[in-house]
Amino acid sequence: xxxxxxxxxxxxxxxxxxxxxxxxxxxxxxxxxxxxxxxxxxxxxxxxxxxxxxxxxxxxxxxxxxxxxxxxxxxxxxxxxxxxxxxxxxxxxxxxxxxxxxxxxxxxxxxxxxxxxxxxxxxxxxxxxxxxxxxxxxxxxxxxxxxxxxxxxxxxxxxxxxxxxxxxxxxxxxxxxxxxxxxxxxxxxxxxxxxxxxxxxxxxxxxxxxxxxxxxxxxxxxxxxxxxxxxxxxxxxxxxxxxxxxxxxxxxxxxxxxxxxxxxxxxxxxxxxxxxxxxxxxxxxxxxxxxxxxxxxxxxxxxxxxxxxxxxxxxxxxxxxxxxxxxxxxxxxxxxxxxxxxxxxxxxxxxxxxxxxxxxxxxxxxxxxxxxxxxxxxxxxxxxxxxxxxxxxxxxxxxxxxxxxxxxxxxxxxxxxxxxxxxxxxxxxxxxxxxxxxxxxxxxxxxxxxxxxxxxxxxxxxxxxxxxxxxxxxxxxxxxxxxxxxxxxxxxxxxxxxxxxxxxxxxxxxxxxxxxxxxxxxxxxxxx
Numbered sequence: 001x002x003x004x005x006x007x008x009x010x011x012x013x014x015x016x017x018x019x020x021x022x023x024x025x026x027x028x029x030x031x032x033x034x035x036x037x038x039x040x041x042x043x044x045x046x047x048x049x050x051x052x053x054x055x056x057x058x059x060x061x062x063x064x065x066x067x068x069x070x071x072x073x074x075x076x077x078x079x080x081x082x083x084x085x086x087x088x089x090x091x092x093x094x095x096x097x098x099x100x101x102x103x104x105x106x107x108x109x110x111x112x113x114x115x116x117x118x119x120x121x122x123x124x125x126x127x128x129x130x131x132x133x134x135x136x137x138x139x140x141x142x143x144x145x146x147x148x149x150x151x152x153x154x155x156x157x158x159x160x161x162x163x164x165x166x167x168x169x170x171x172x173x174x175x176x177x178x179x180x181x182x183x184x185x186x187x188x189x190x191x192x193x194x195x196x197x198x199x200x201x202x203x204x205x206x207x208x209x210x211x212x213x214x215x216x217x218x219x220x221x222x223x224x225x226x227x228x229x230x231x232x233x234x235x236x237x238x239x240x241x242x243x244x245x246x247x248x249x250x251x252x253x254x255x256x257x258x259x260x261x262x263x264x265x266x267x268x269x270x271x272x273x274x275x276x277x278x279x280x281x282x283x284x285x286x287x288x289x290x291x292x293x294x295x296x297x298x299x300x301x302x303x304x305x306x307x308x309x310x311x312x313x314x315x316x317x318x319x320x321x322x323x324x325x326x327x328x329x330x331x332x333x334x335x336x337x338x339x340x341x342x343x344x345x346x347x348x349x350x351x352x353x354x355x356x357x358x359x360x361x362x363x364x365x366x367x368x369x370x371x372x373x374x375x376x377x378x379x380x381x382x383x384x385x386x387x388x389x390x391x392x393x394x395x396x397x398x399x400x401x402x403x404x405x406x407x408x409x410x411x412x413x414x415x416x417x418x419x420x421x422x423x424x425x426x427x428x429x430x431x432x433x434x435x436x437x438x439x440x441x442x443x444x445x446x447x448x449x450x451x452x453x454x455x456x457x458x459x460x461x462x463x464x465x466x467x468x469x470x471x472x473x474x475x476x477x478x479x480x481x482x483x484x485x486x487x488x489x490x491x492x493x494x495x496x497x498x499x500x501x502x503x504x505x506x507x508x509x510x511x512x513x514x515x516x517x518x519x520x521x522x523x524x525x526x527x528x
Contacts, residue, residue: 003126019092030418105151192294266308280359412450452504458499
């Protein structure tokens with residue numbers, strides 16, 4: 001419990017600092033809006049989720065508030081946490097929930113370890129989990145459904161170890177309910193039951209259930225909401241195996257089977273990235289999982305899903321997808337230690353402790369989610385360095401402008417502001433790939449212009465020095481604001497510390513106009 005408490009407090013402090021100092025980004029707001037809409041009678045709907053749909057990204061349609069996220073990902077387990085969110089309907093609730101779920105997963109892992117191992121090894125196994133870069137780094141970031149995988153995965157394996165079959169099937173159902181592709185995790189467990197545990201009927205039943213669930217959900221149920229899973233996921237990340245605009249997962253499976261050359265290339269290249277990914281996954285376990293046949297079997301199919309993707313994020317150790325192989329890696333290590341307890345000596349214990357320490361340091365040094373922005377500049381570039389006091393000063397200015405926006409008003413905002421504005425029905429991202437984004441479709445199916453625009457130009461000004469995309473966005477936003485003012489569609493309501501608030505069809509505040517002209521001049525010089 002001491003390890004769990006240390007982990008919980010450490011993660012909570014830095015994650016809440018990240019959230020309240022406006023370093024959380026678009027997806028944090030996307031999921032917060034899903035929860036907020038759900039407790040207000042619009043289950044699984046979100047205008048922000050619509051912004052990630054194929055109709056918006058590929059077909060250039062405008063966001064719609066009634067879009068169902070279930071067409072992208074089938075996240076039924078969110079229903080479990082709606083009562084918690086209903087009690088605390090705030091953006092920070094998801095930050096706390098994510099850390100709580102991971103902390104609870106570590107406690108379950110300890111109980112699971114103690115079923116097979118002595119206390120000393122079980123403690124280090126738990127420390128390995130809390131110190132894993134594949135656990136820490138993603139949890140520092142935005143809330144995602146993947147944070148449920150370790151808890152339900154370890155609980156499933158604990159029920160198996162205890163032979164509590166009712167609980168076993170309950171946690172199978174909960175694991176499948178995390179999202180549509182977690183069937184790969186339970187399928188691998190089914191293979192493990194067949195190969196290593198000699199539970200032939202149980203393993204076959206689990207494999208059949210897992211395959212059927214993935215096939216049924218992705219081919220019959222999700223298309224009832226939209227074809228985004230096919231167009232955005234299958235088509236984009238597995239295009240080397242499938243053709244067409246909206247290929248199904250069954251077509252993908254057949255494409256993989258009939259393209260052995262592409263399969264081998266995907267599995268092995270780029271070779272250095274694959275090796276590094278596995279080394280970082282094995283590191284906190286002192287590389288024991290690398291020599292555990294059980295670990296390879298239990299992680300086989302979720303790892304295969306990651307290896308076959310044409311996506312840079314799939315094999316990023318600090319991204320949420322890394323959590324999908326965590327239950328199998330750790331349980332495989334537990335099984336290995338149960339057969340080799342004699343190898344746990346003081347020398348190996350020191351080595352293992354060193355591996356855990358290194359993993360923690362790497363999780364902090366990667367800073368992929370910006371949790372340590374005040375210690376480590378983004379992308380390691382000194383120009384992006386910002387002190388804790390300076391960022392909090394900027395946050396206070398942002399919050400002052402947010403307070404001017406009514407709770408029910410429609411808003412278009414830049415990405416890092418969205419999480420704090422997402423407790424509303426009508427919100428879209430301002431500075432996306434299709435500038436400008438000022439229109440959305442409301443509950444009456446009417447295309448409307450948003451009431452308020454909030455843009456953090458200070459953030460873009462800093463990043464445009466090293467990122468061409470941010471420079472283009474900054475230029476586009478400055479031009480957009482000039483155009484809206486000239487056309488008298490929006491007026492400047494406030495300017496504070498490089499953050500600009502506009503309101504539709506109101507009279508500009510004289511001082512705000514002066515402040516905008518001054519800021520505009522500074523931005524033009526910075527861009528040039």
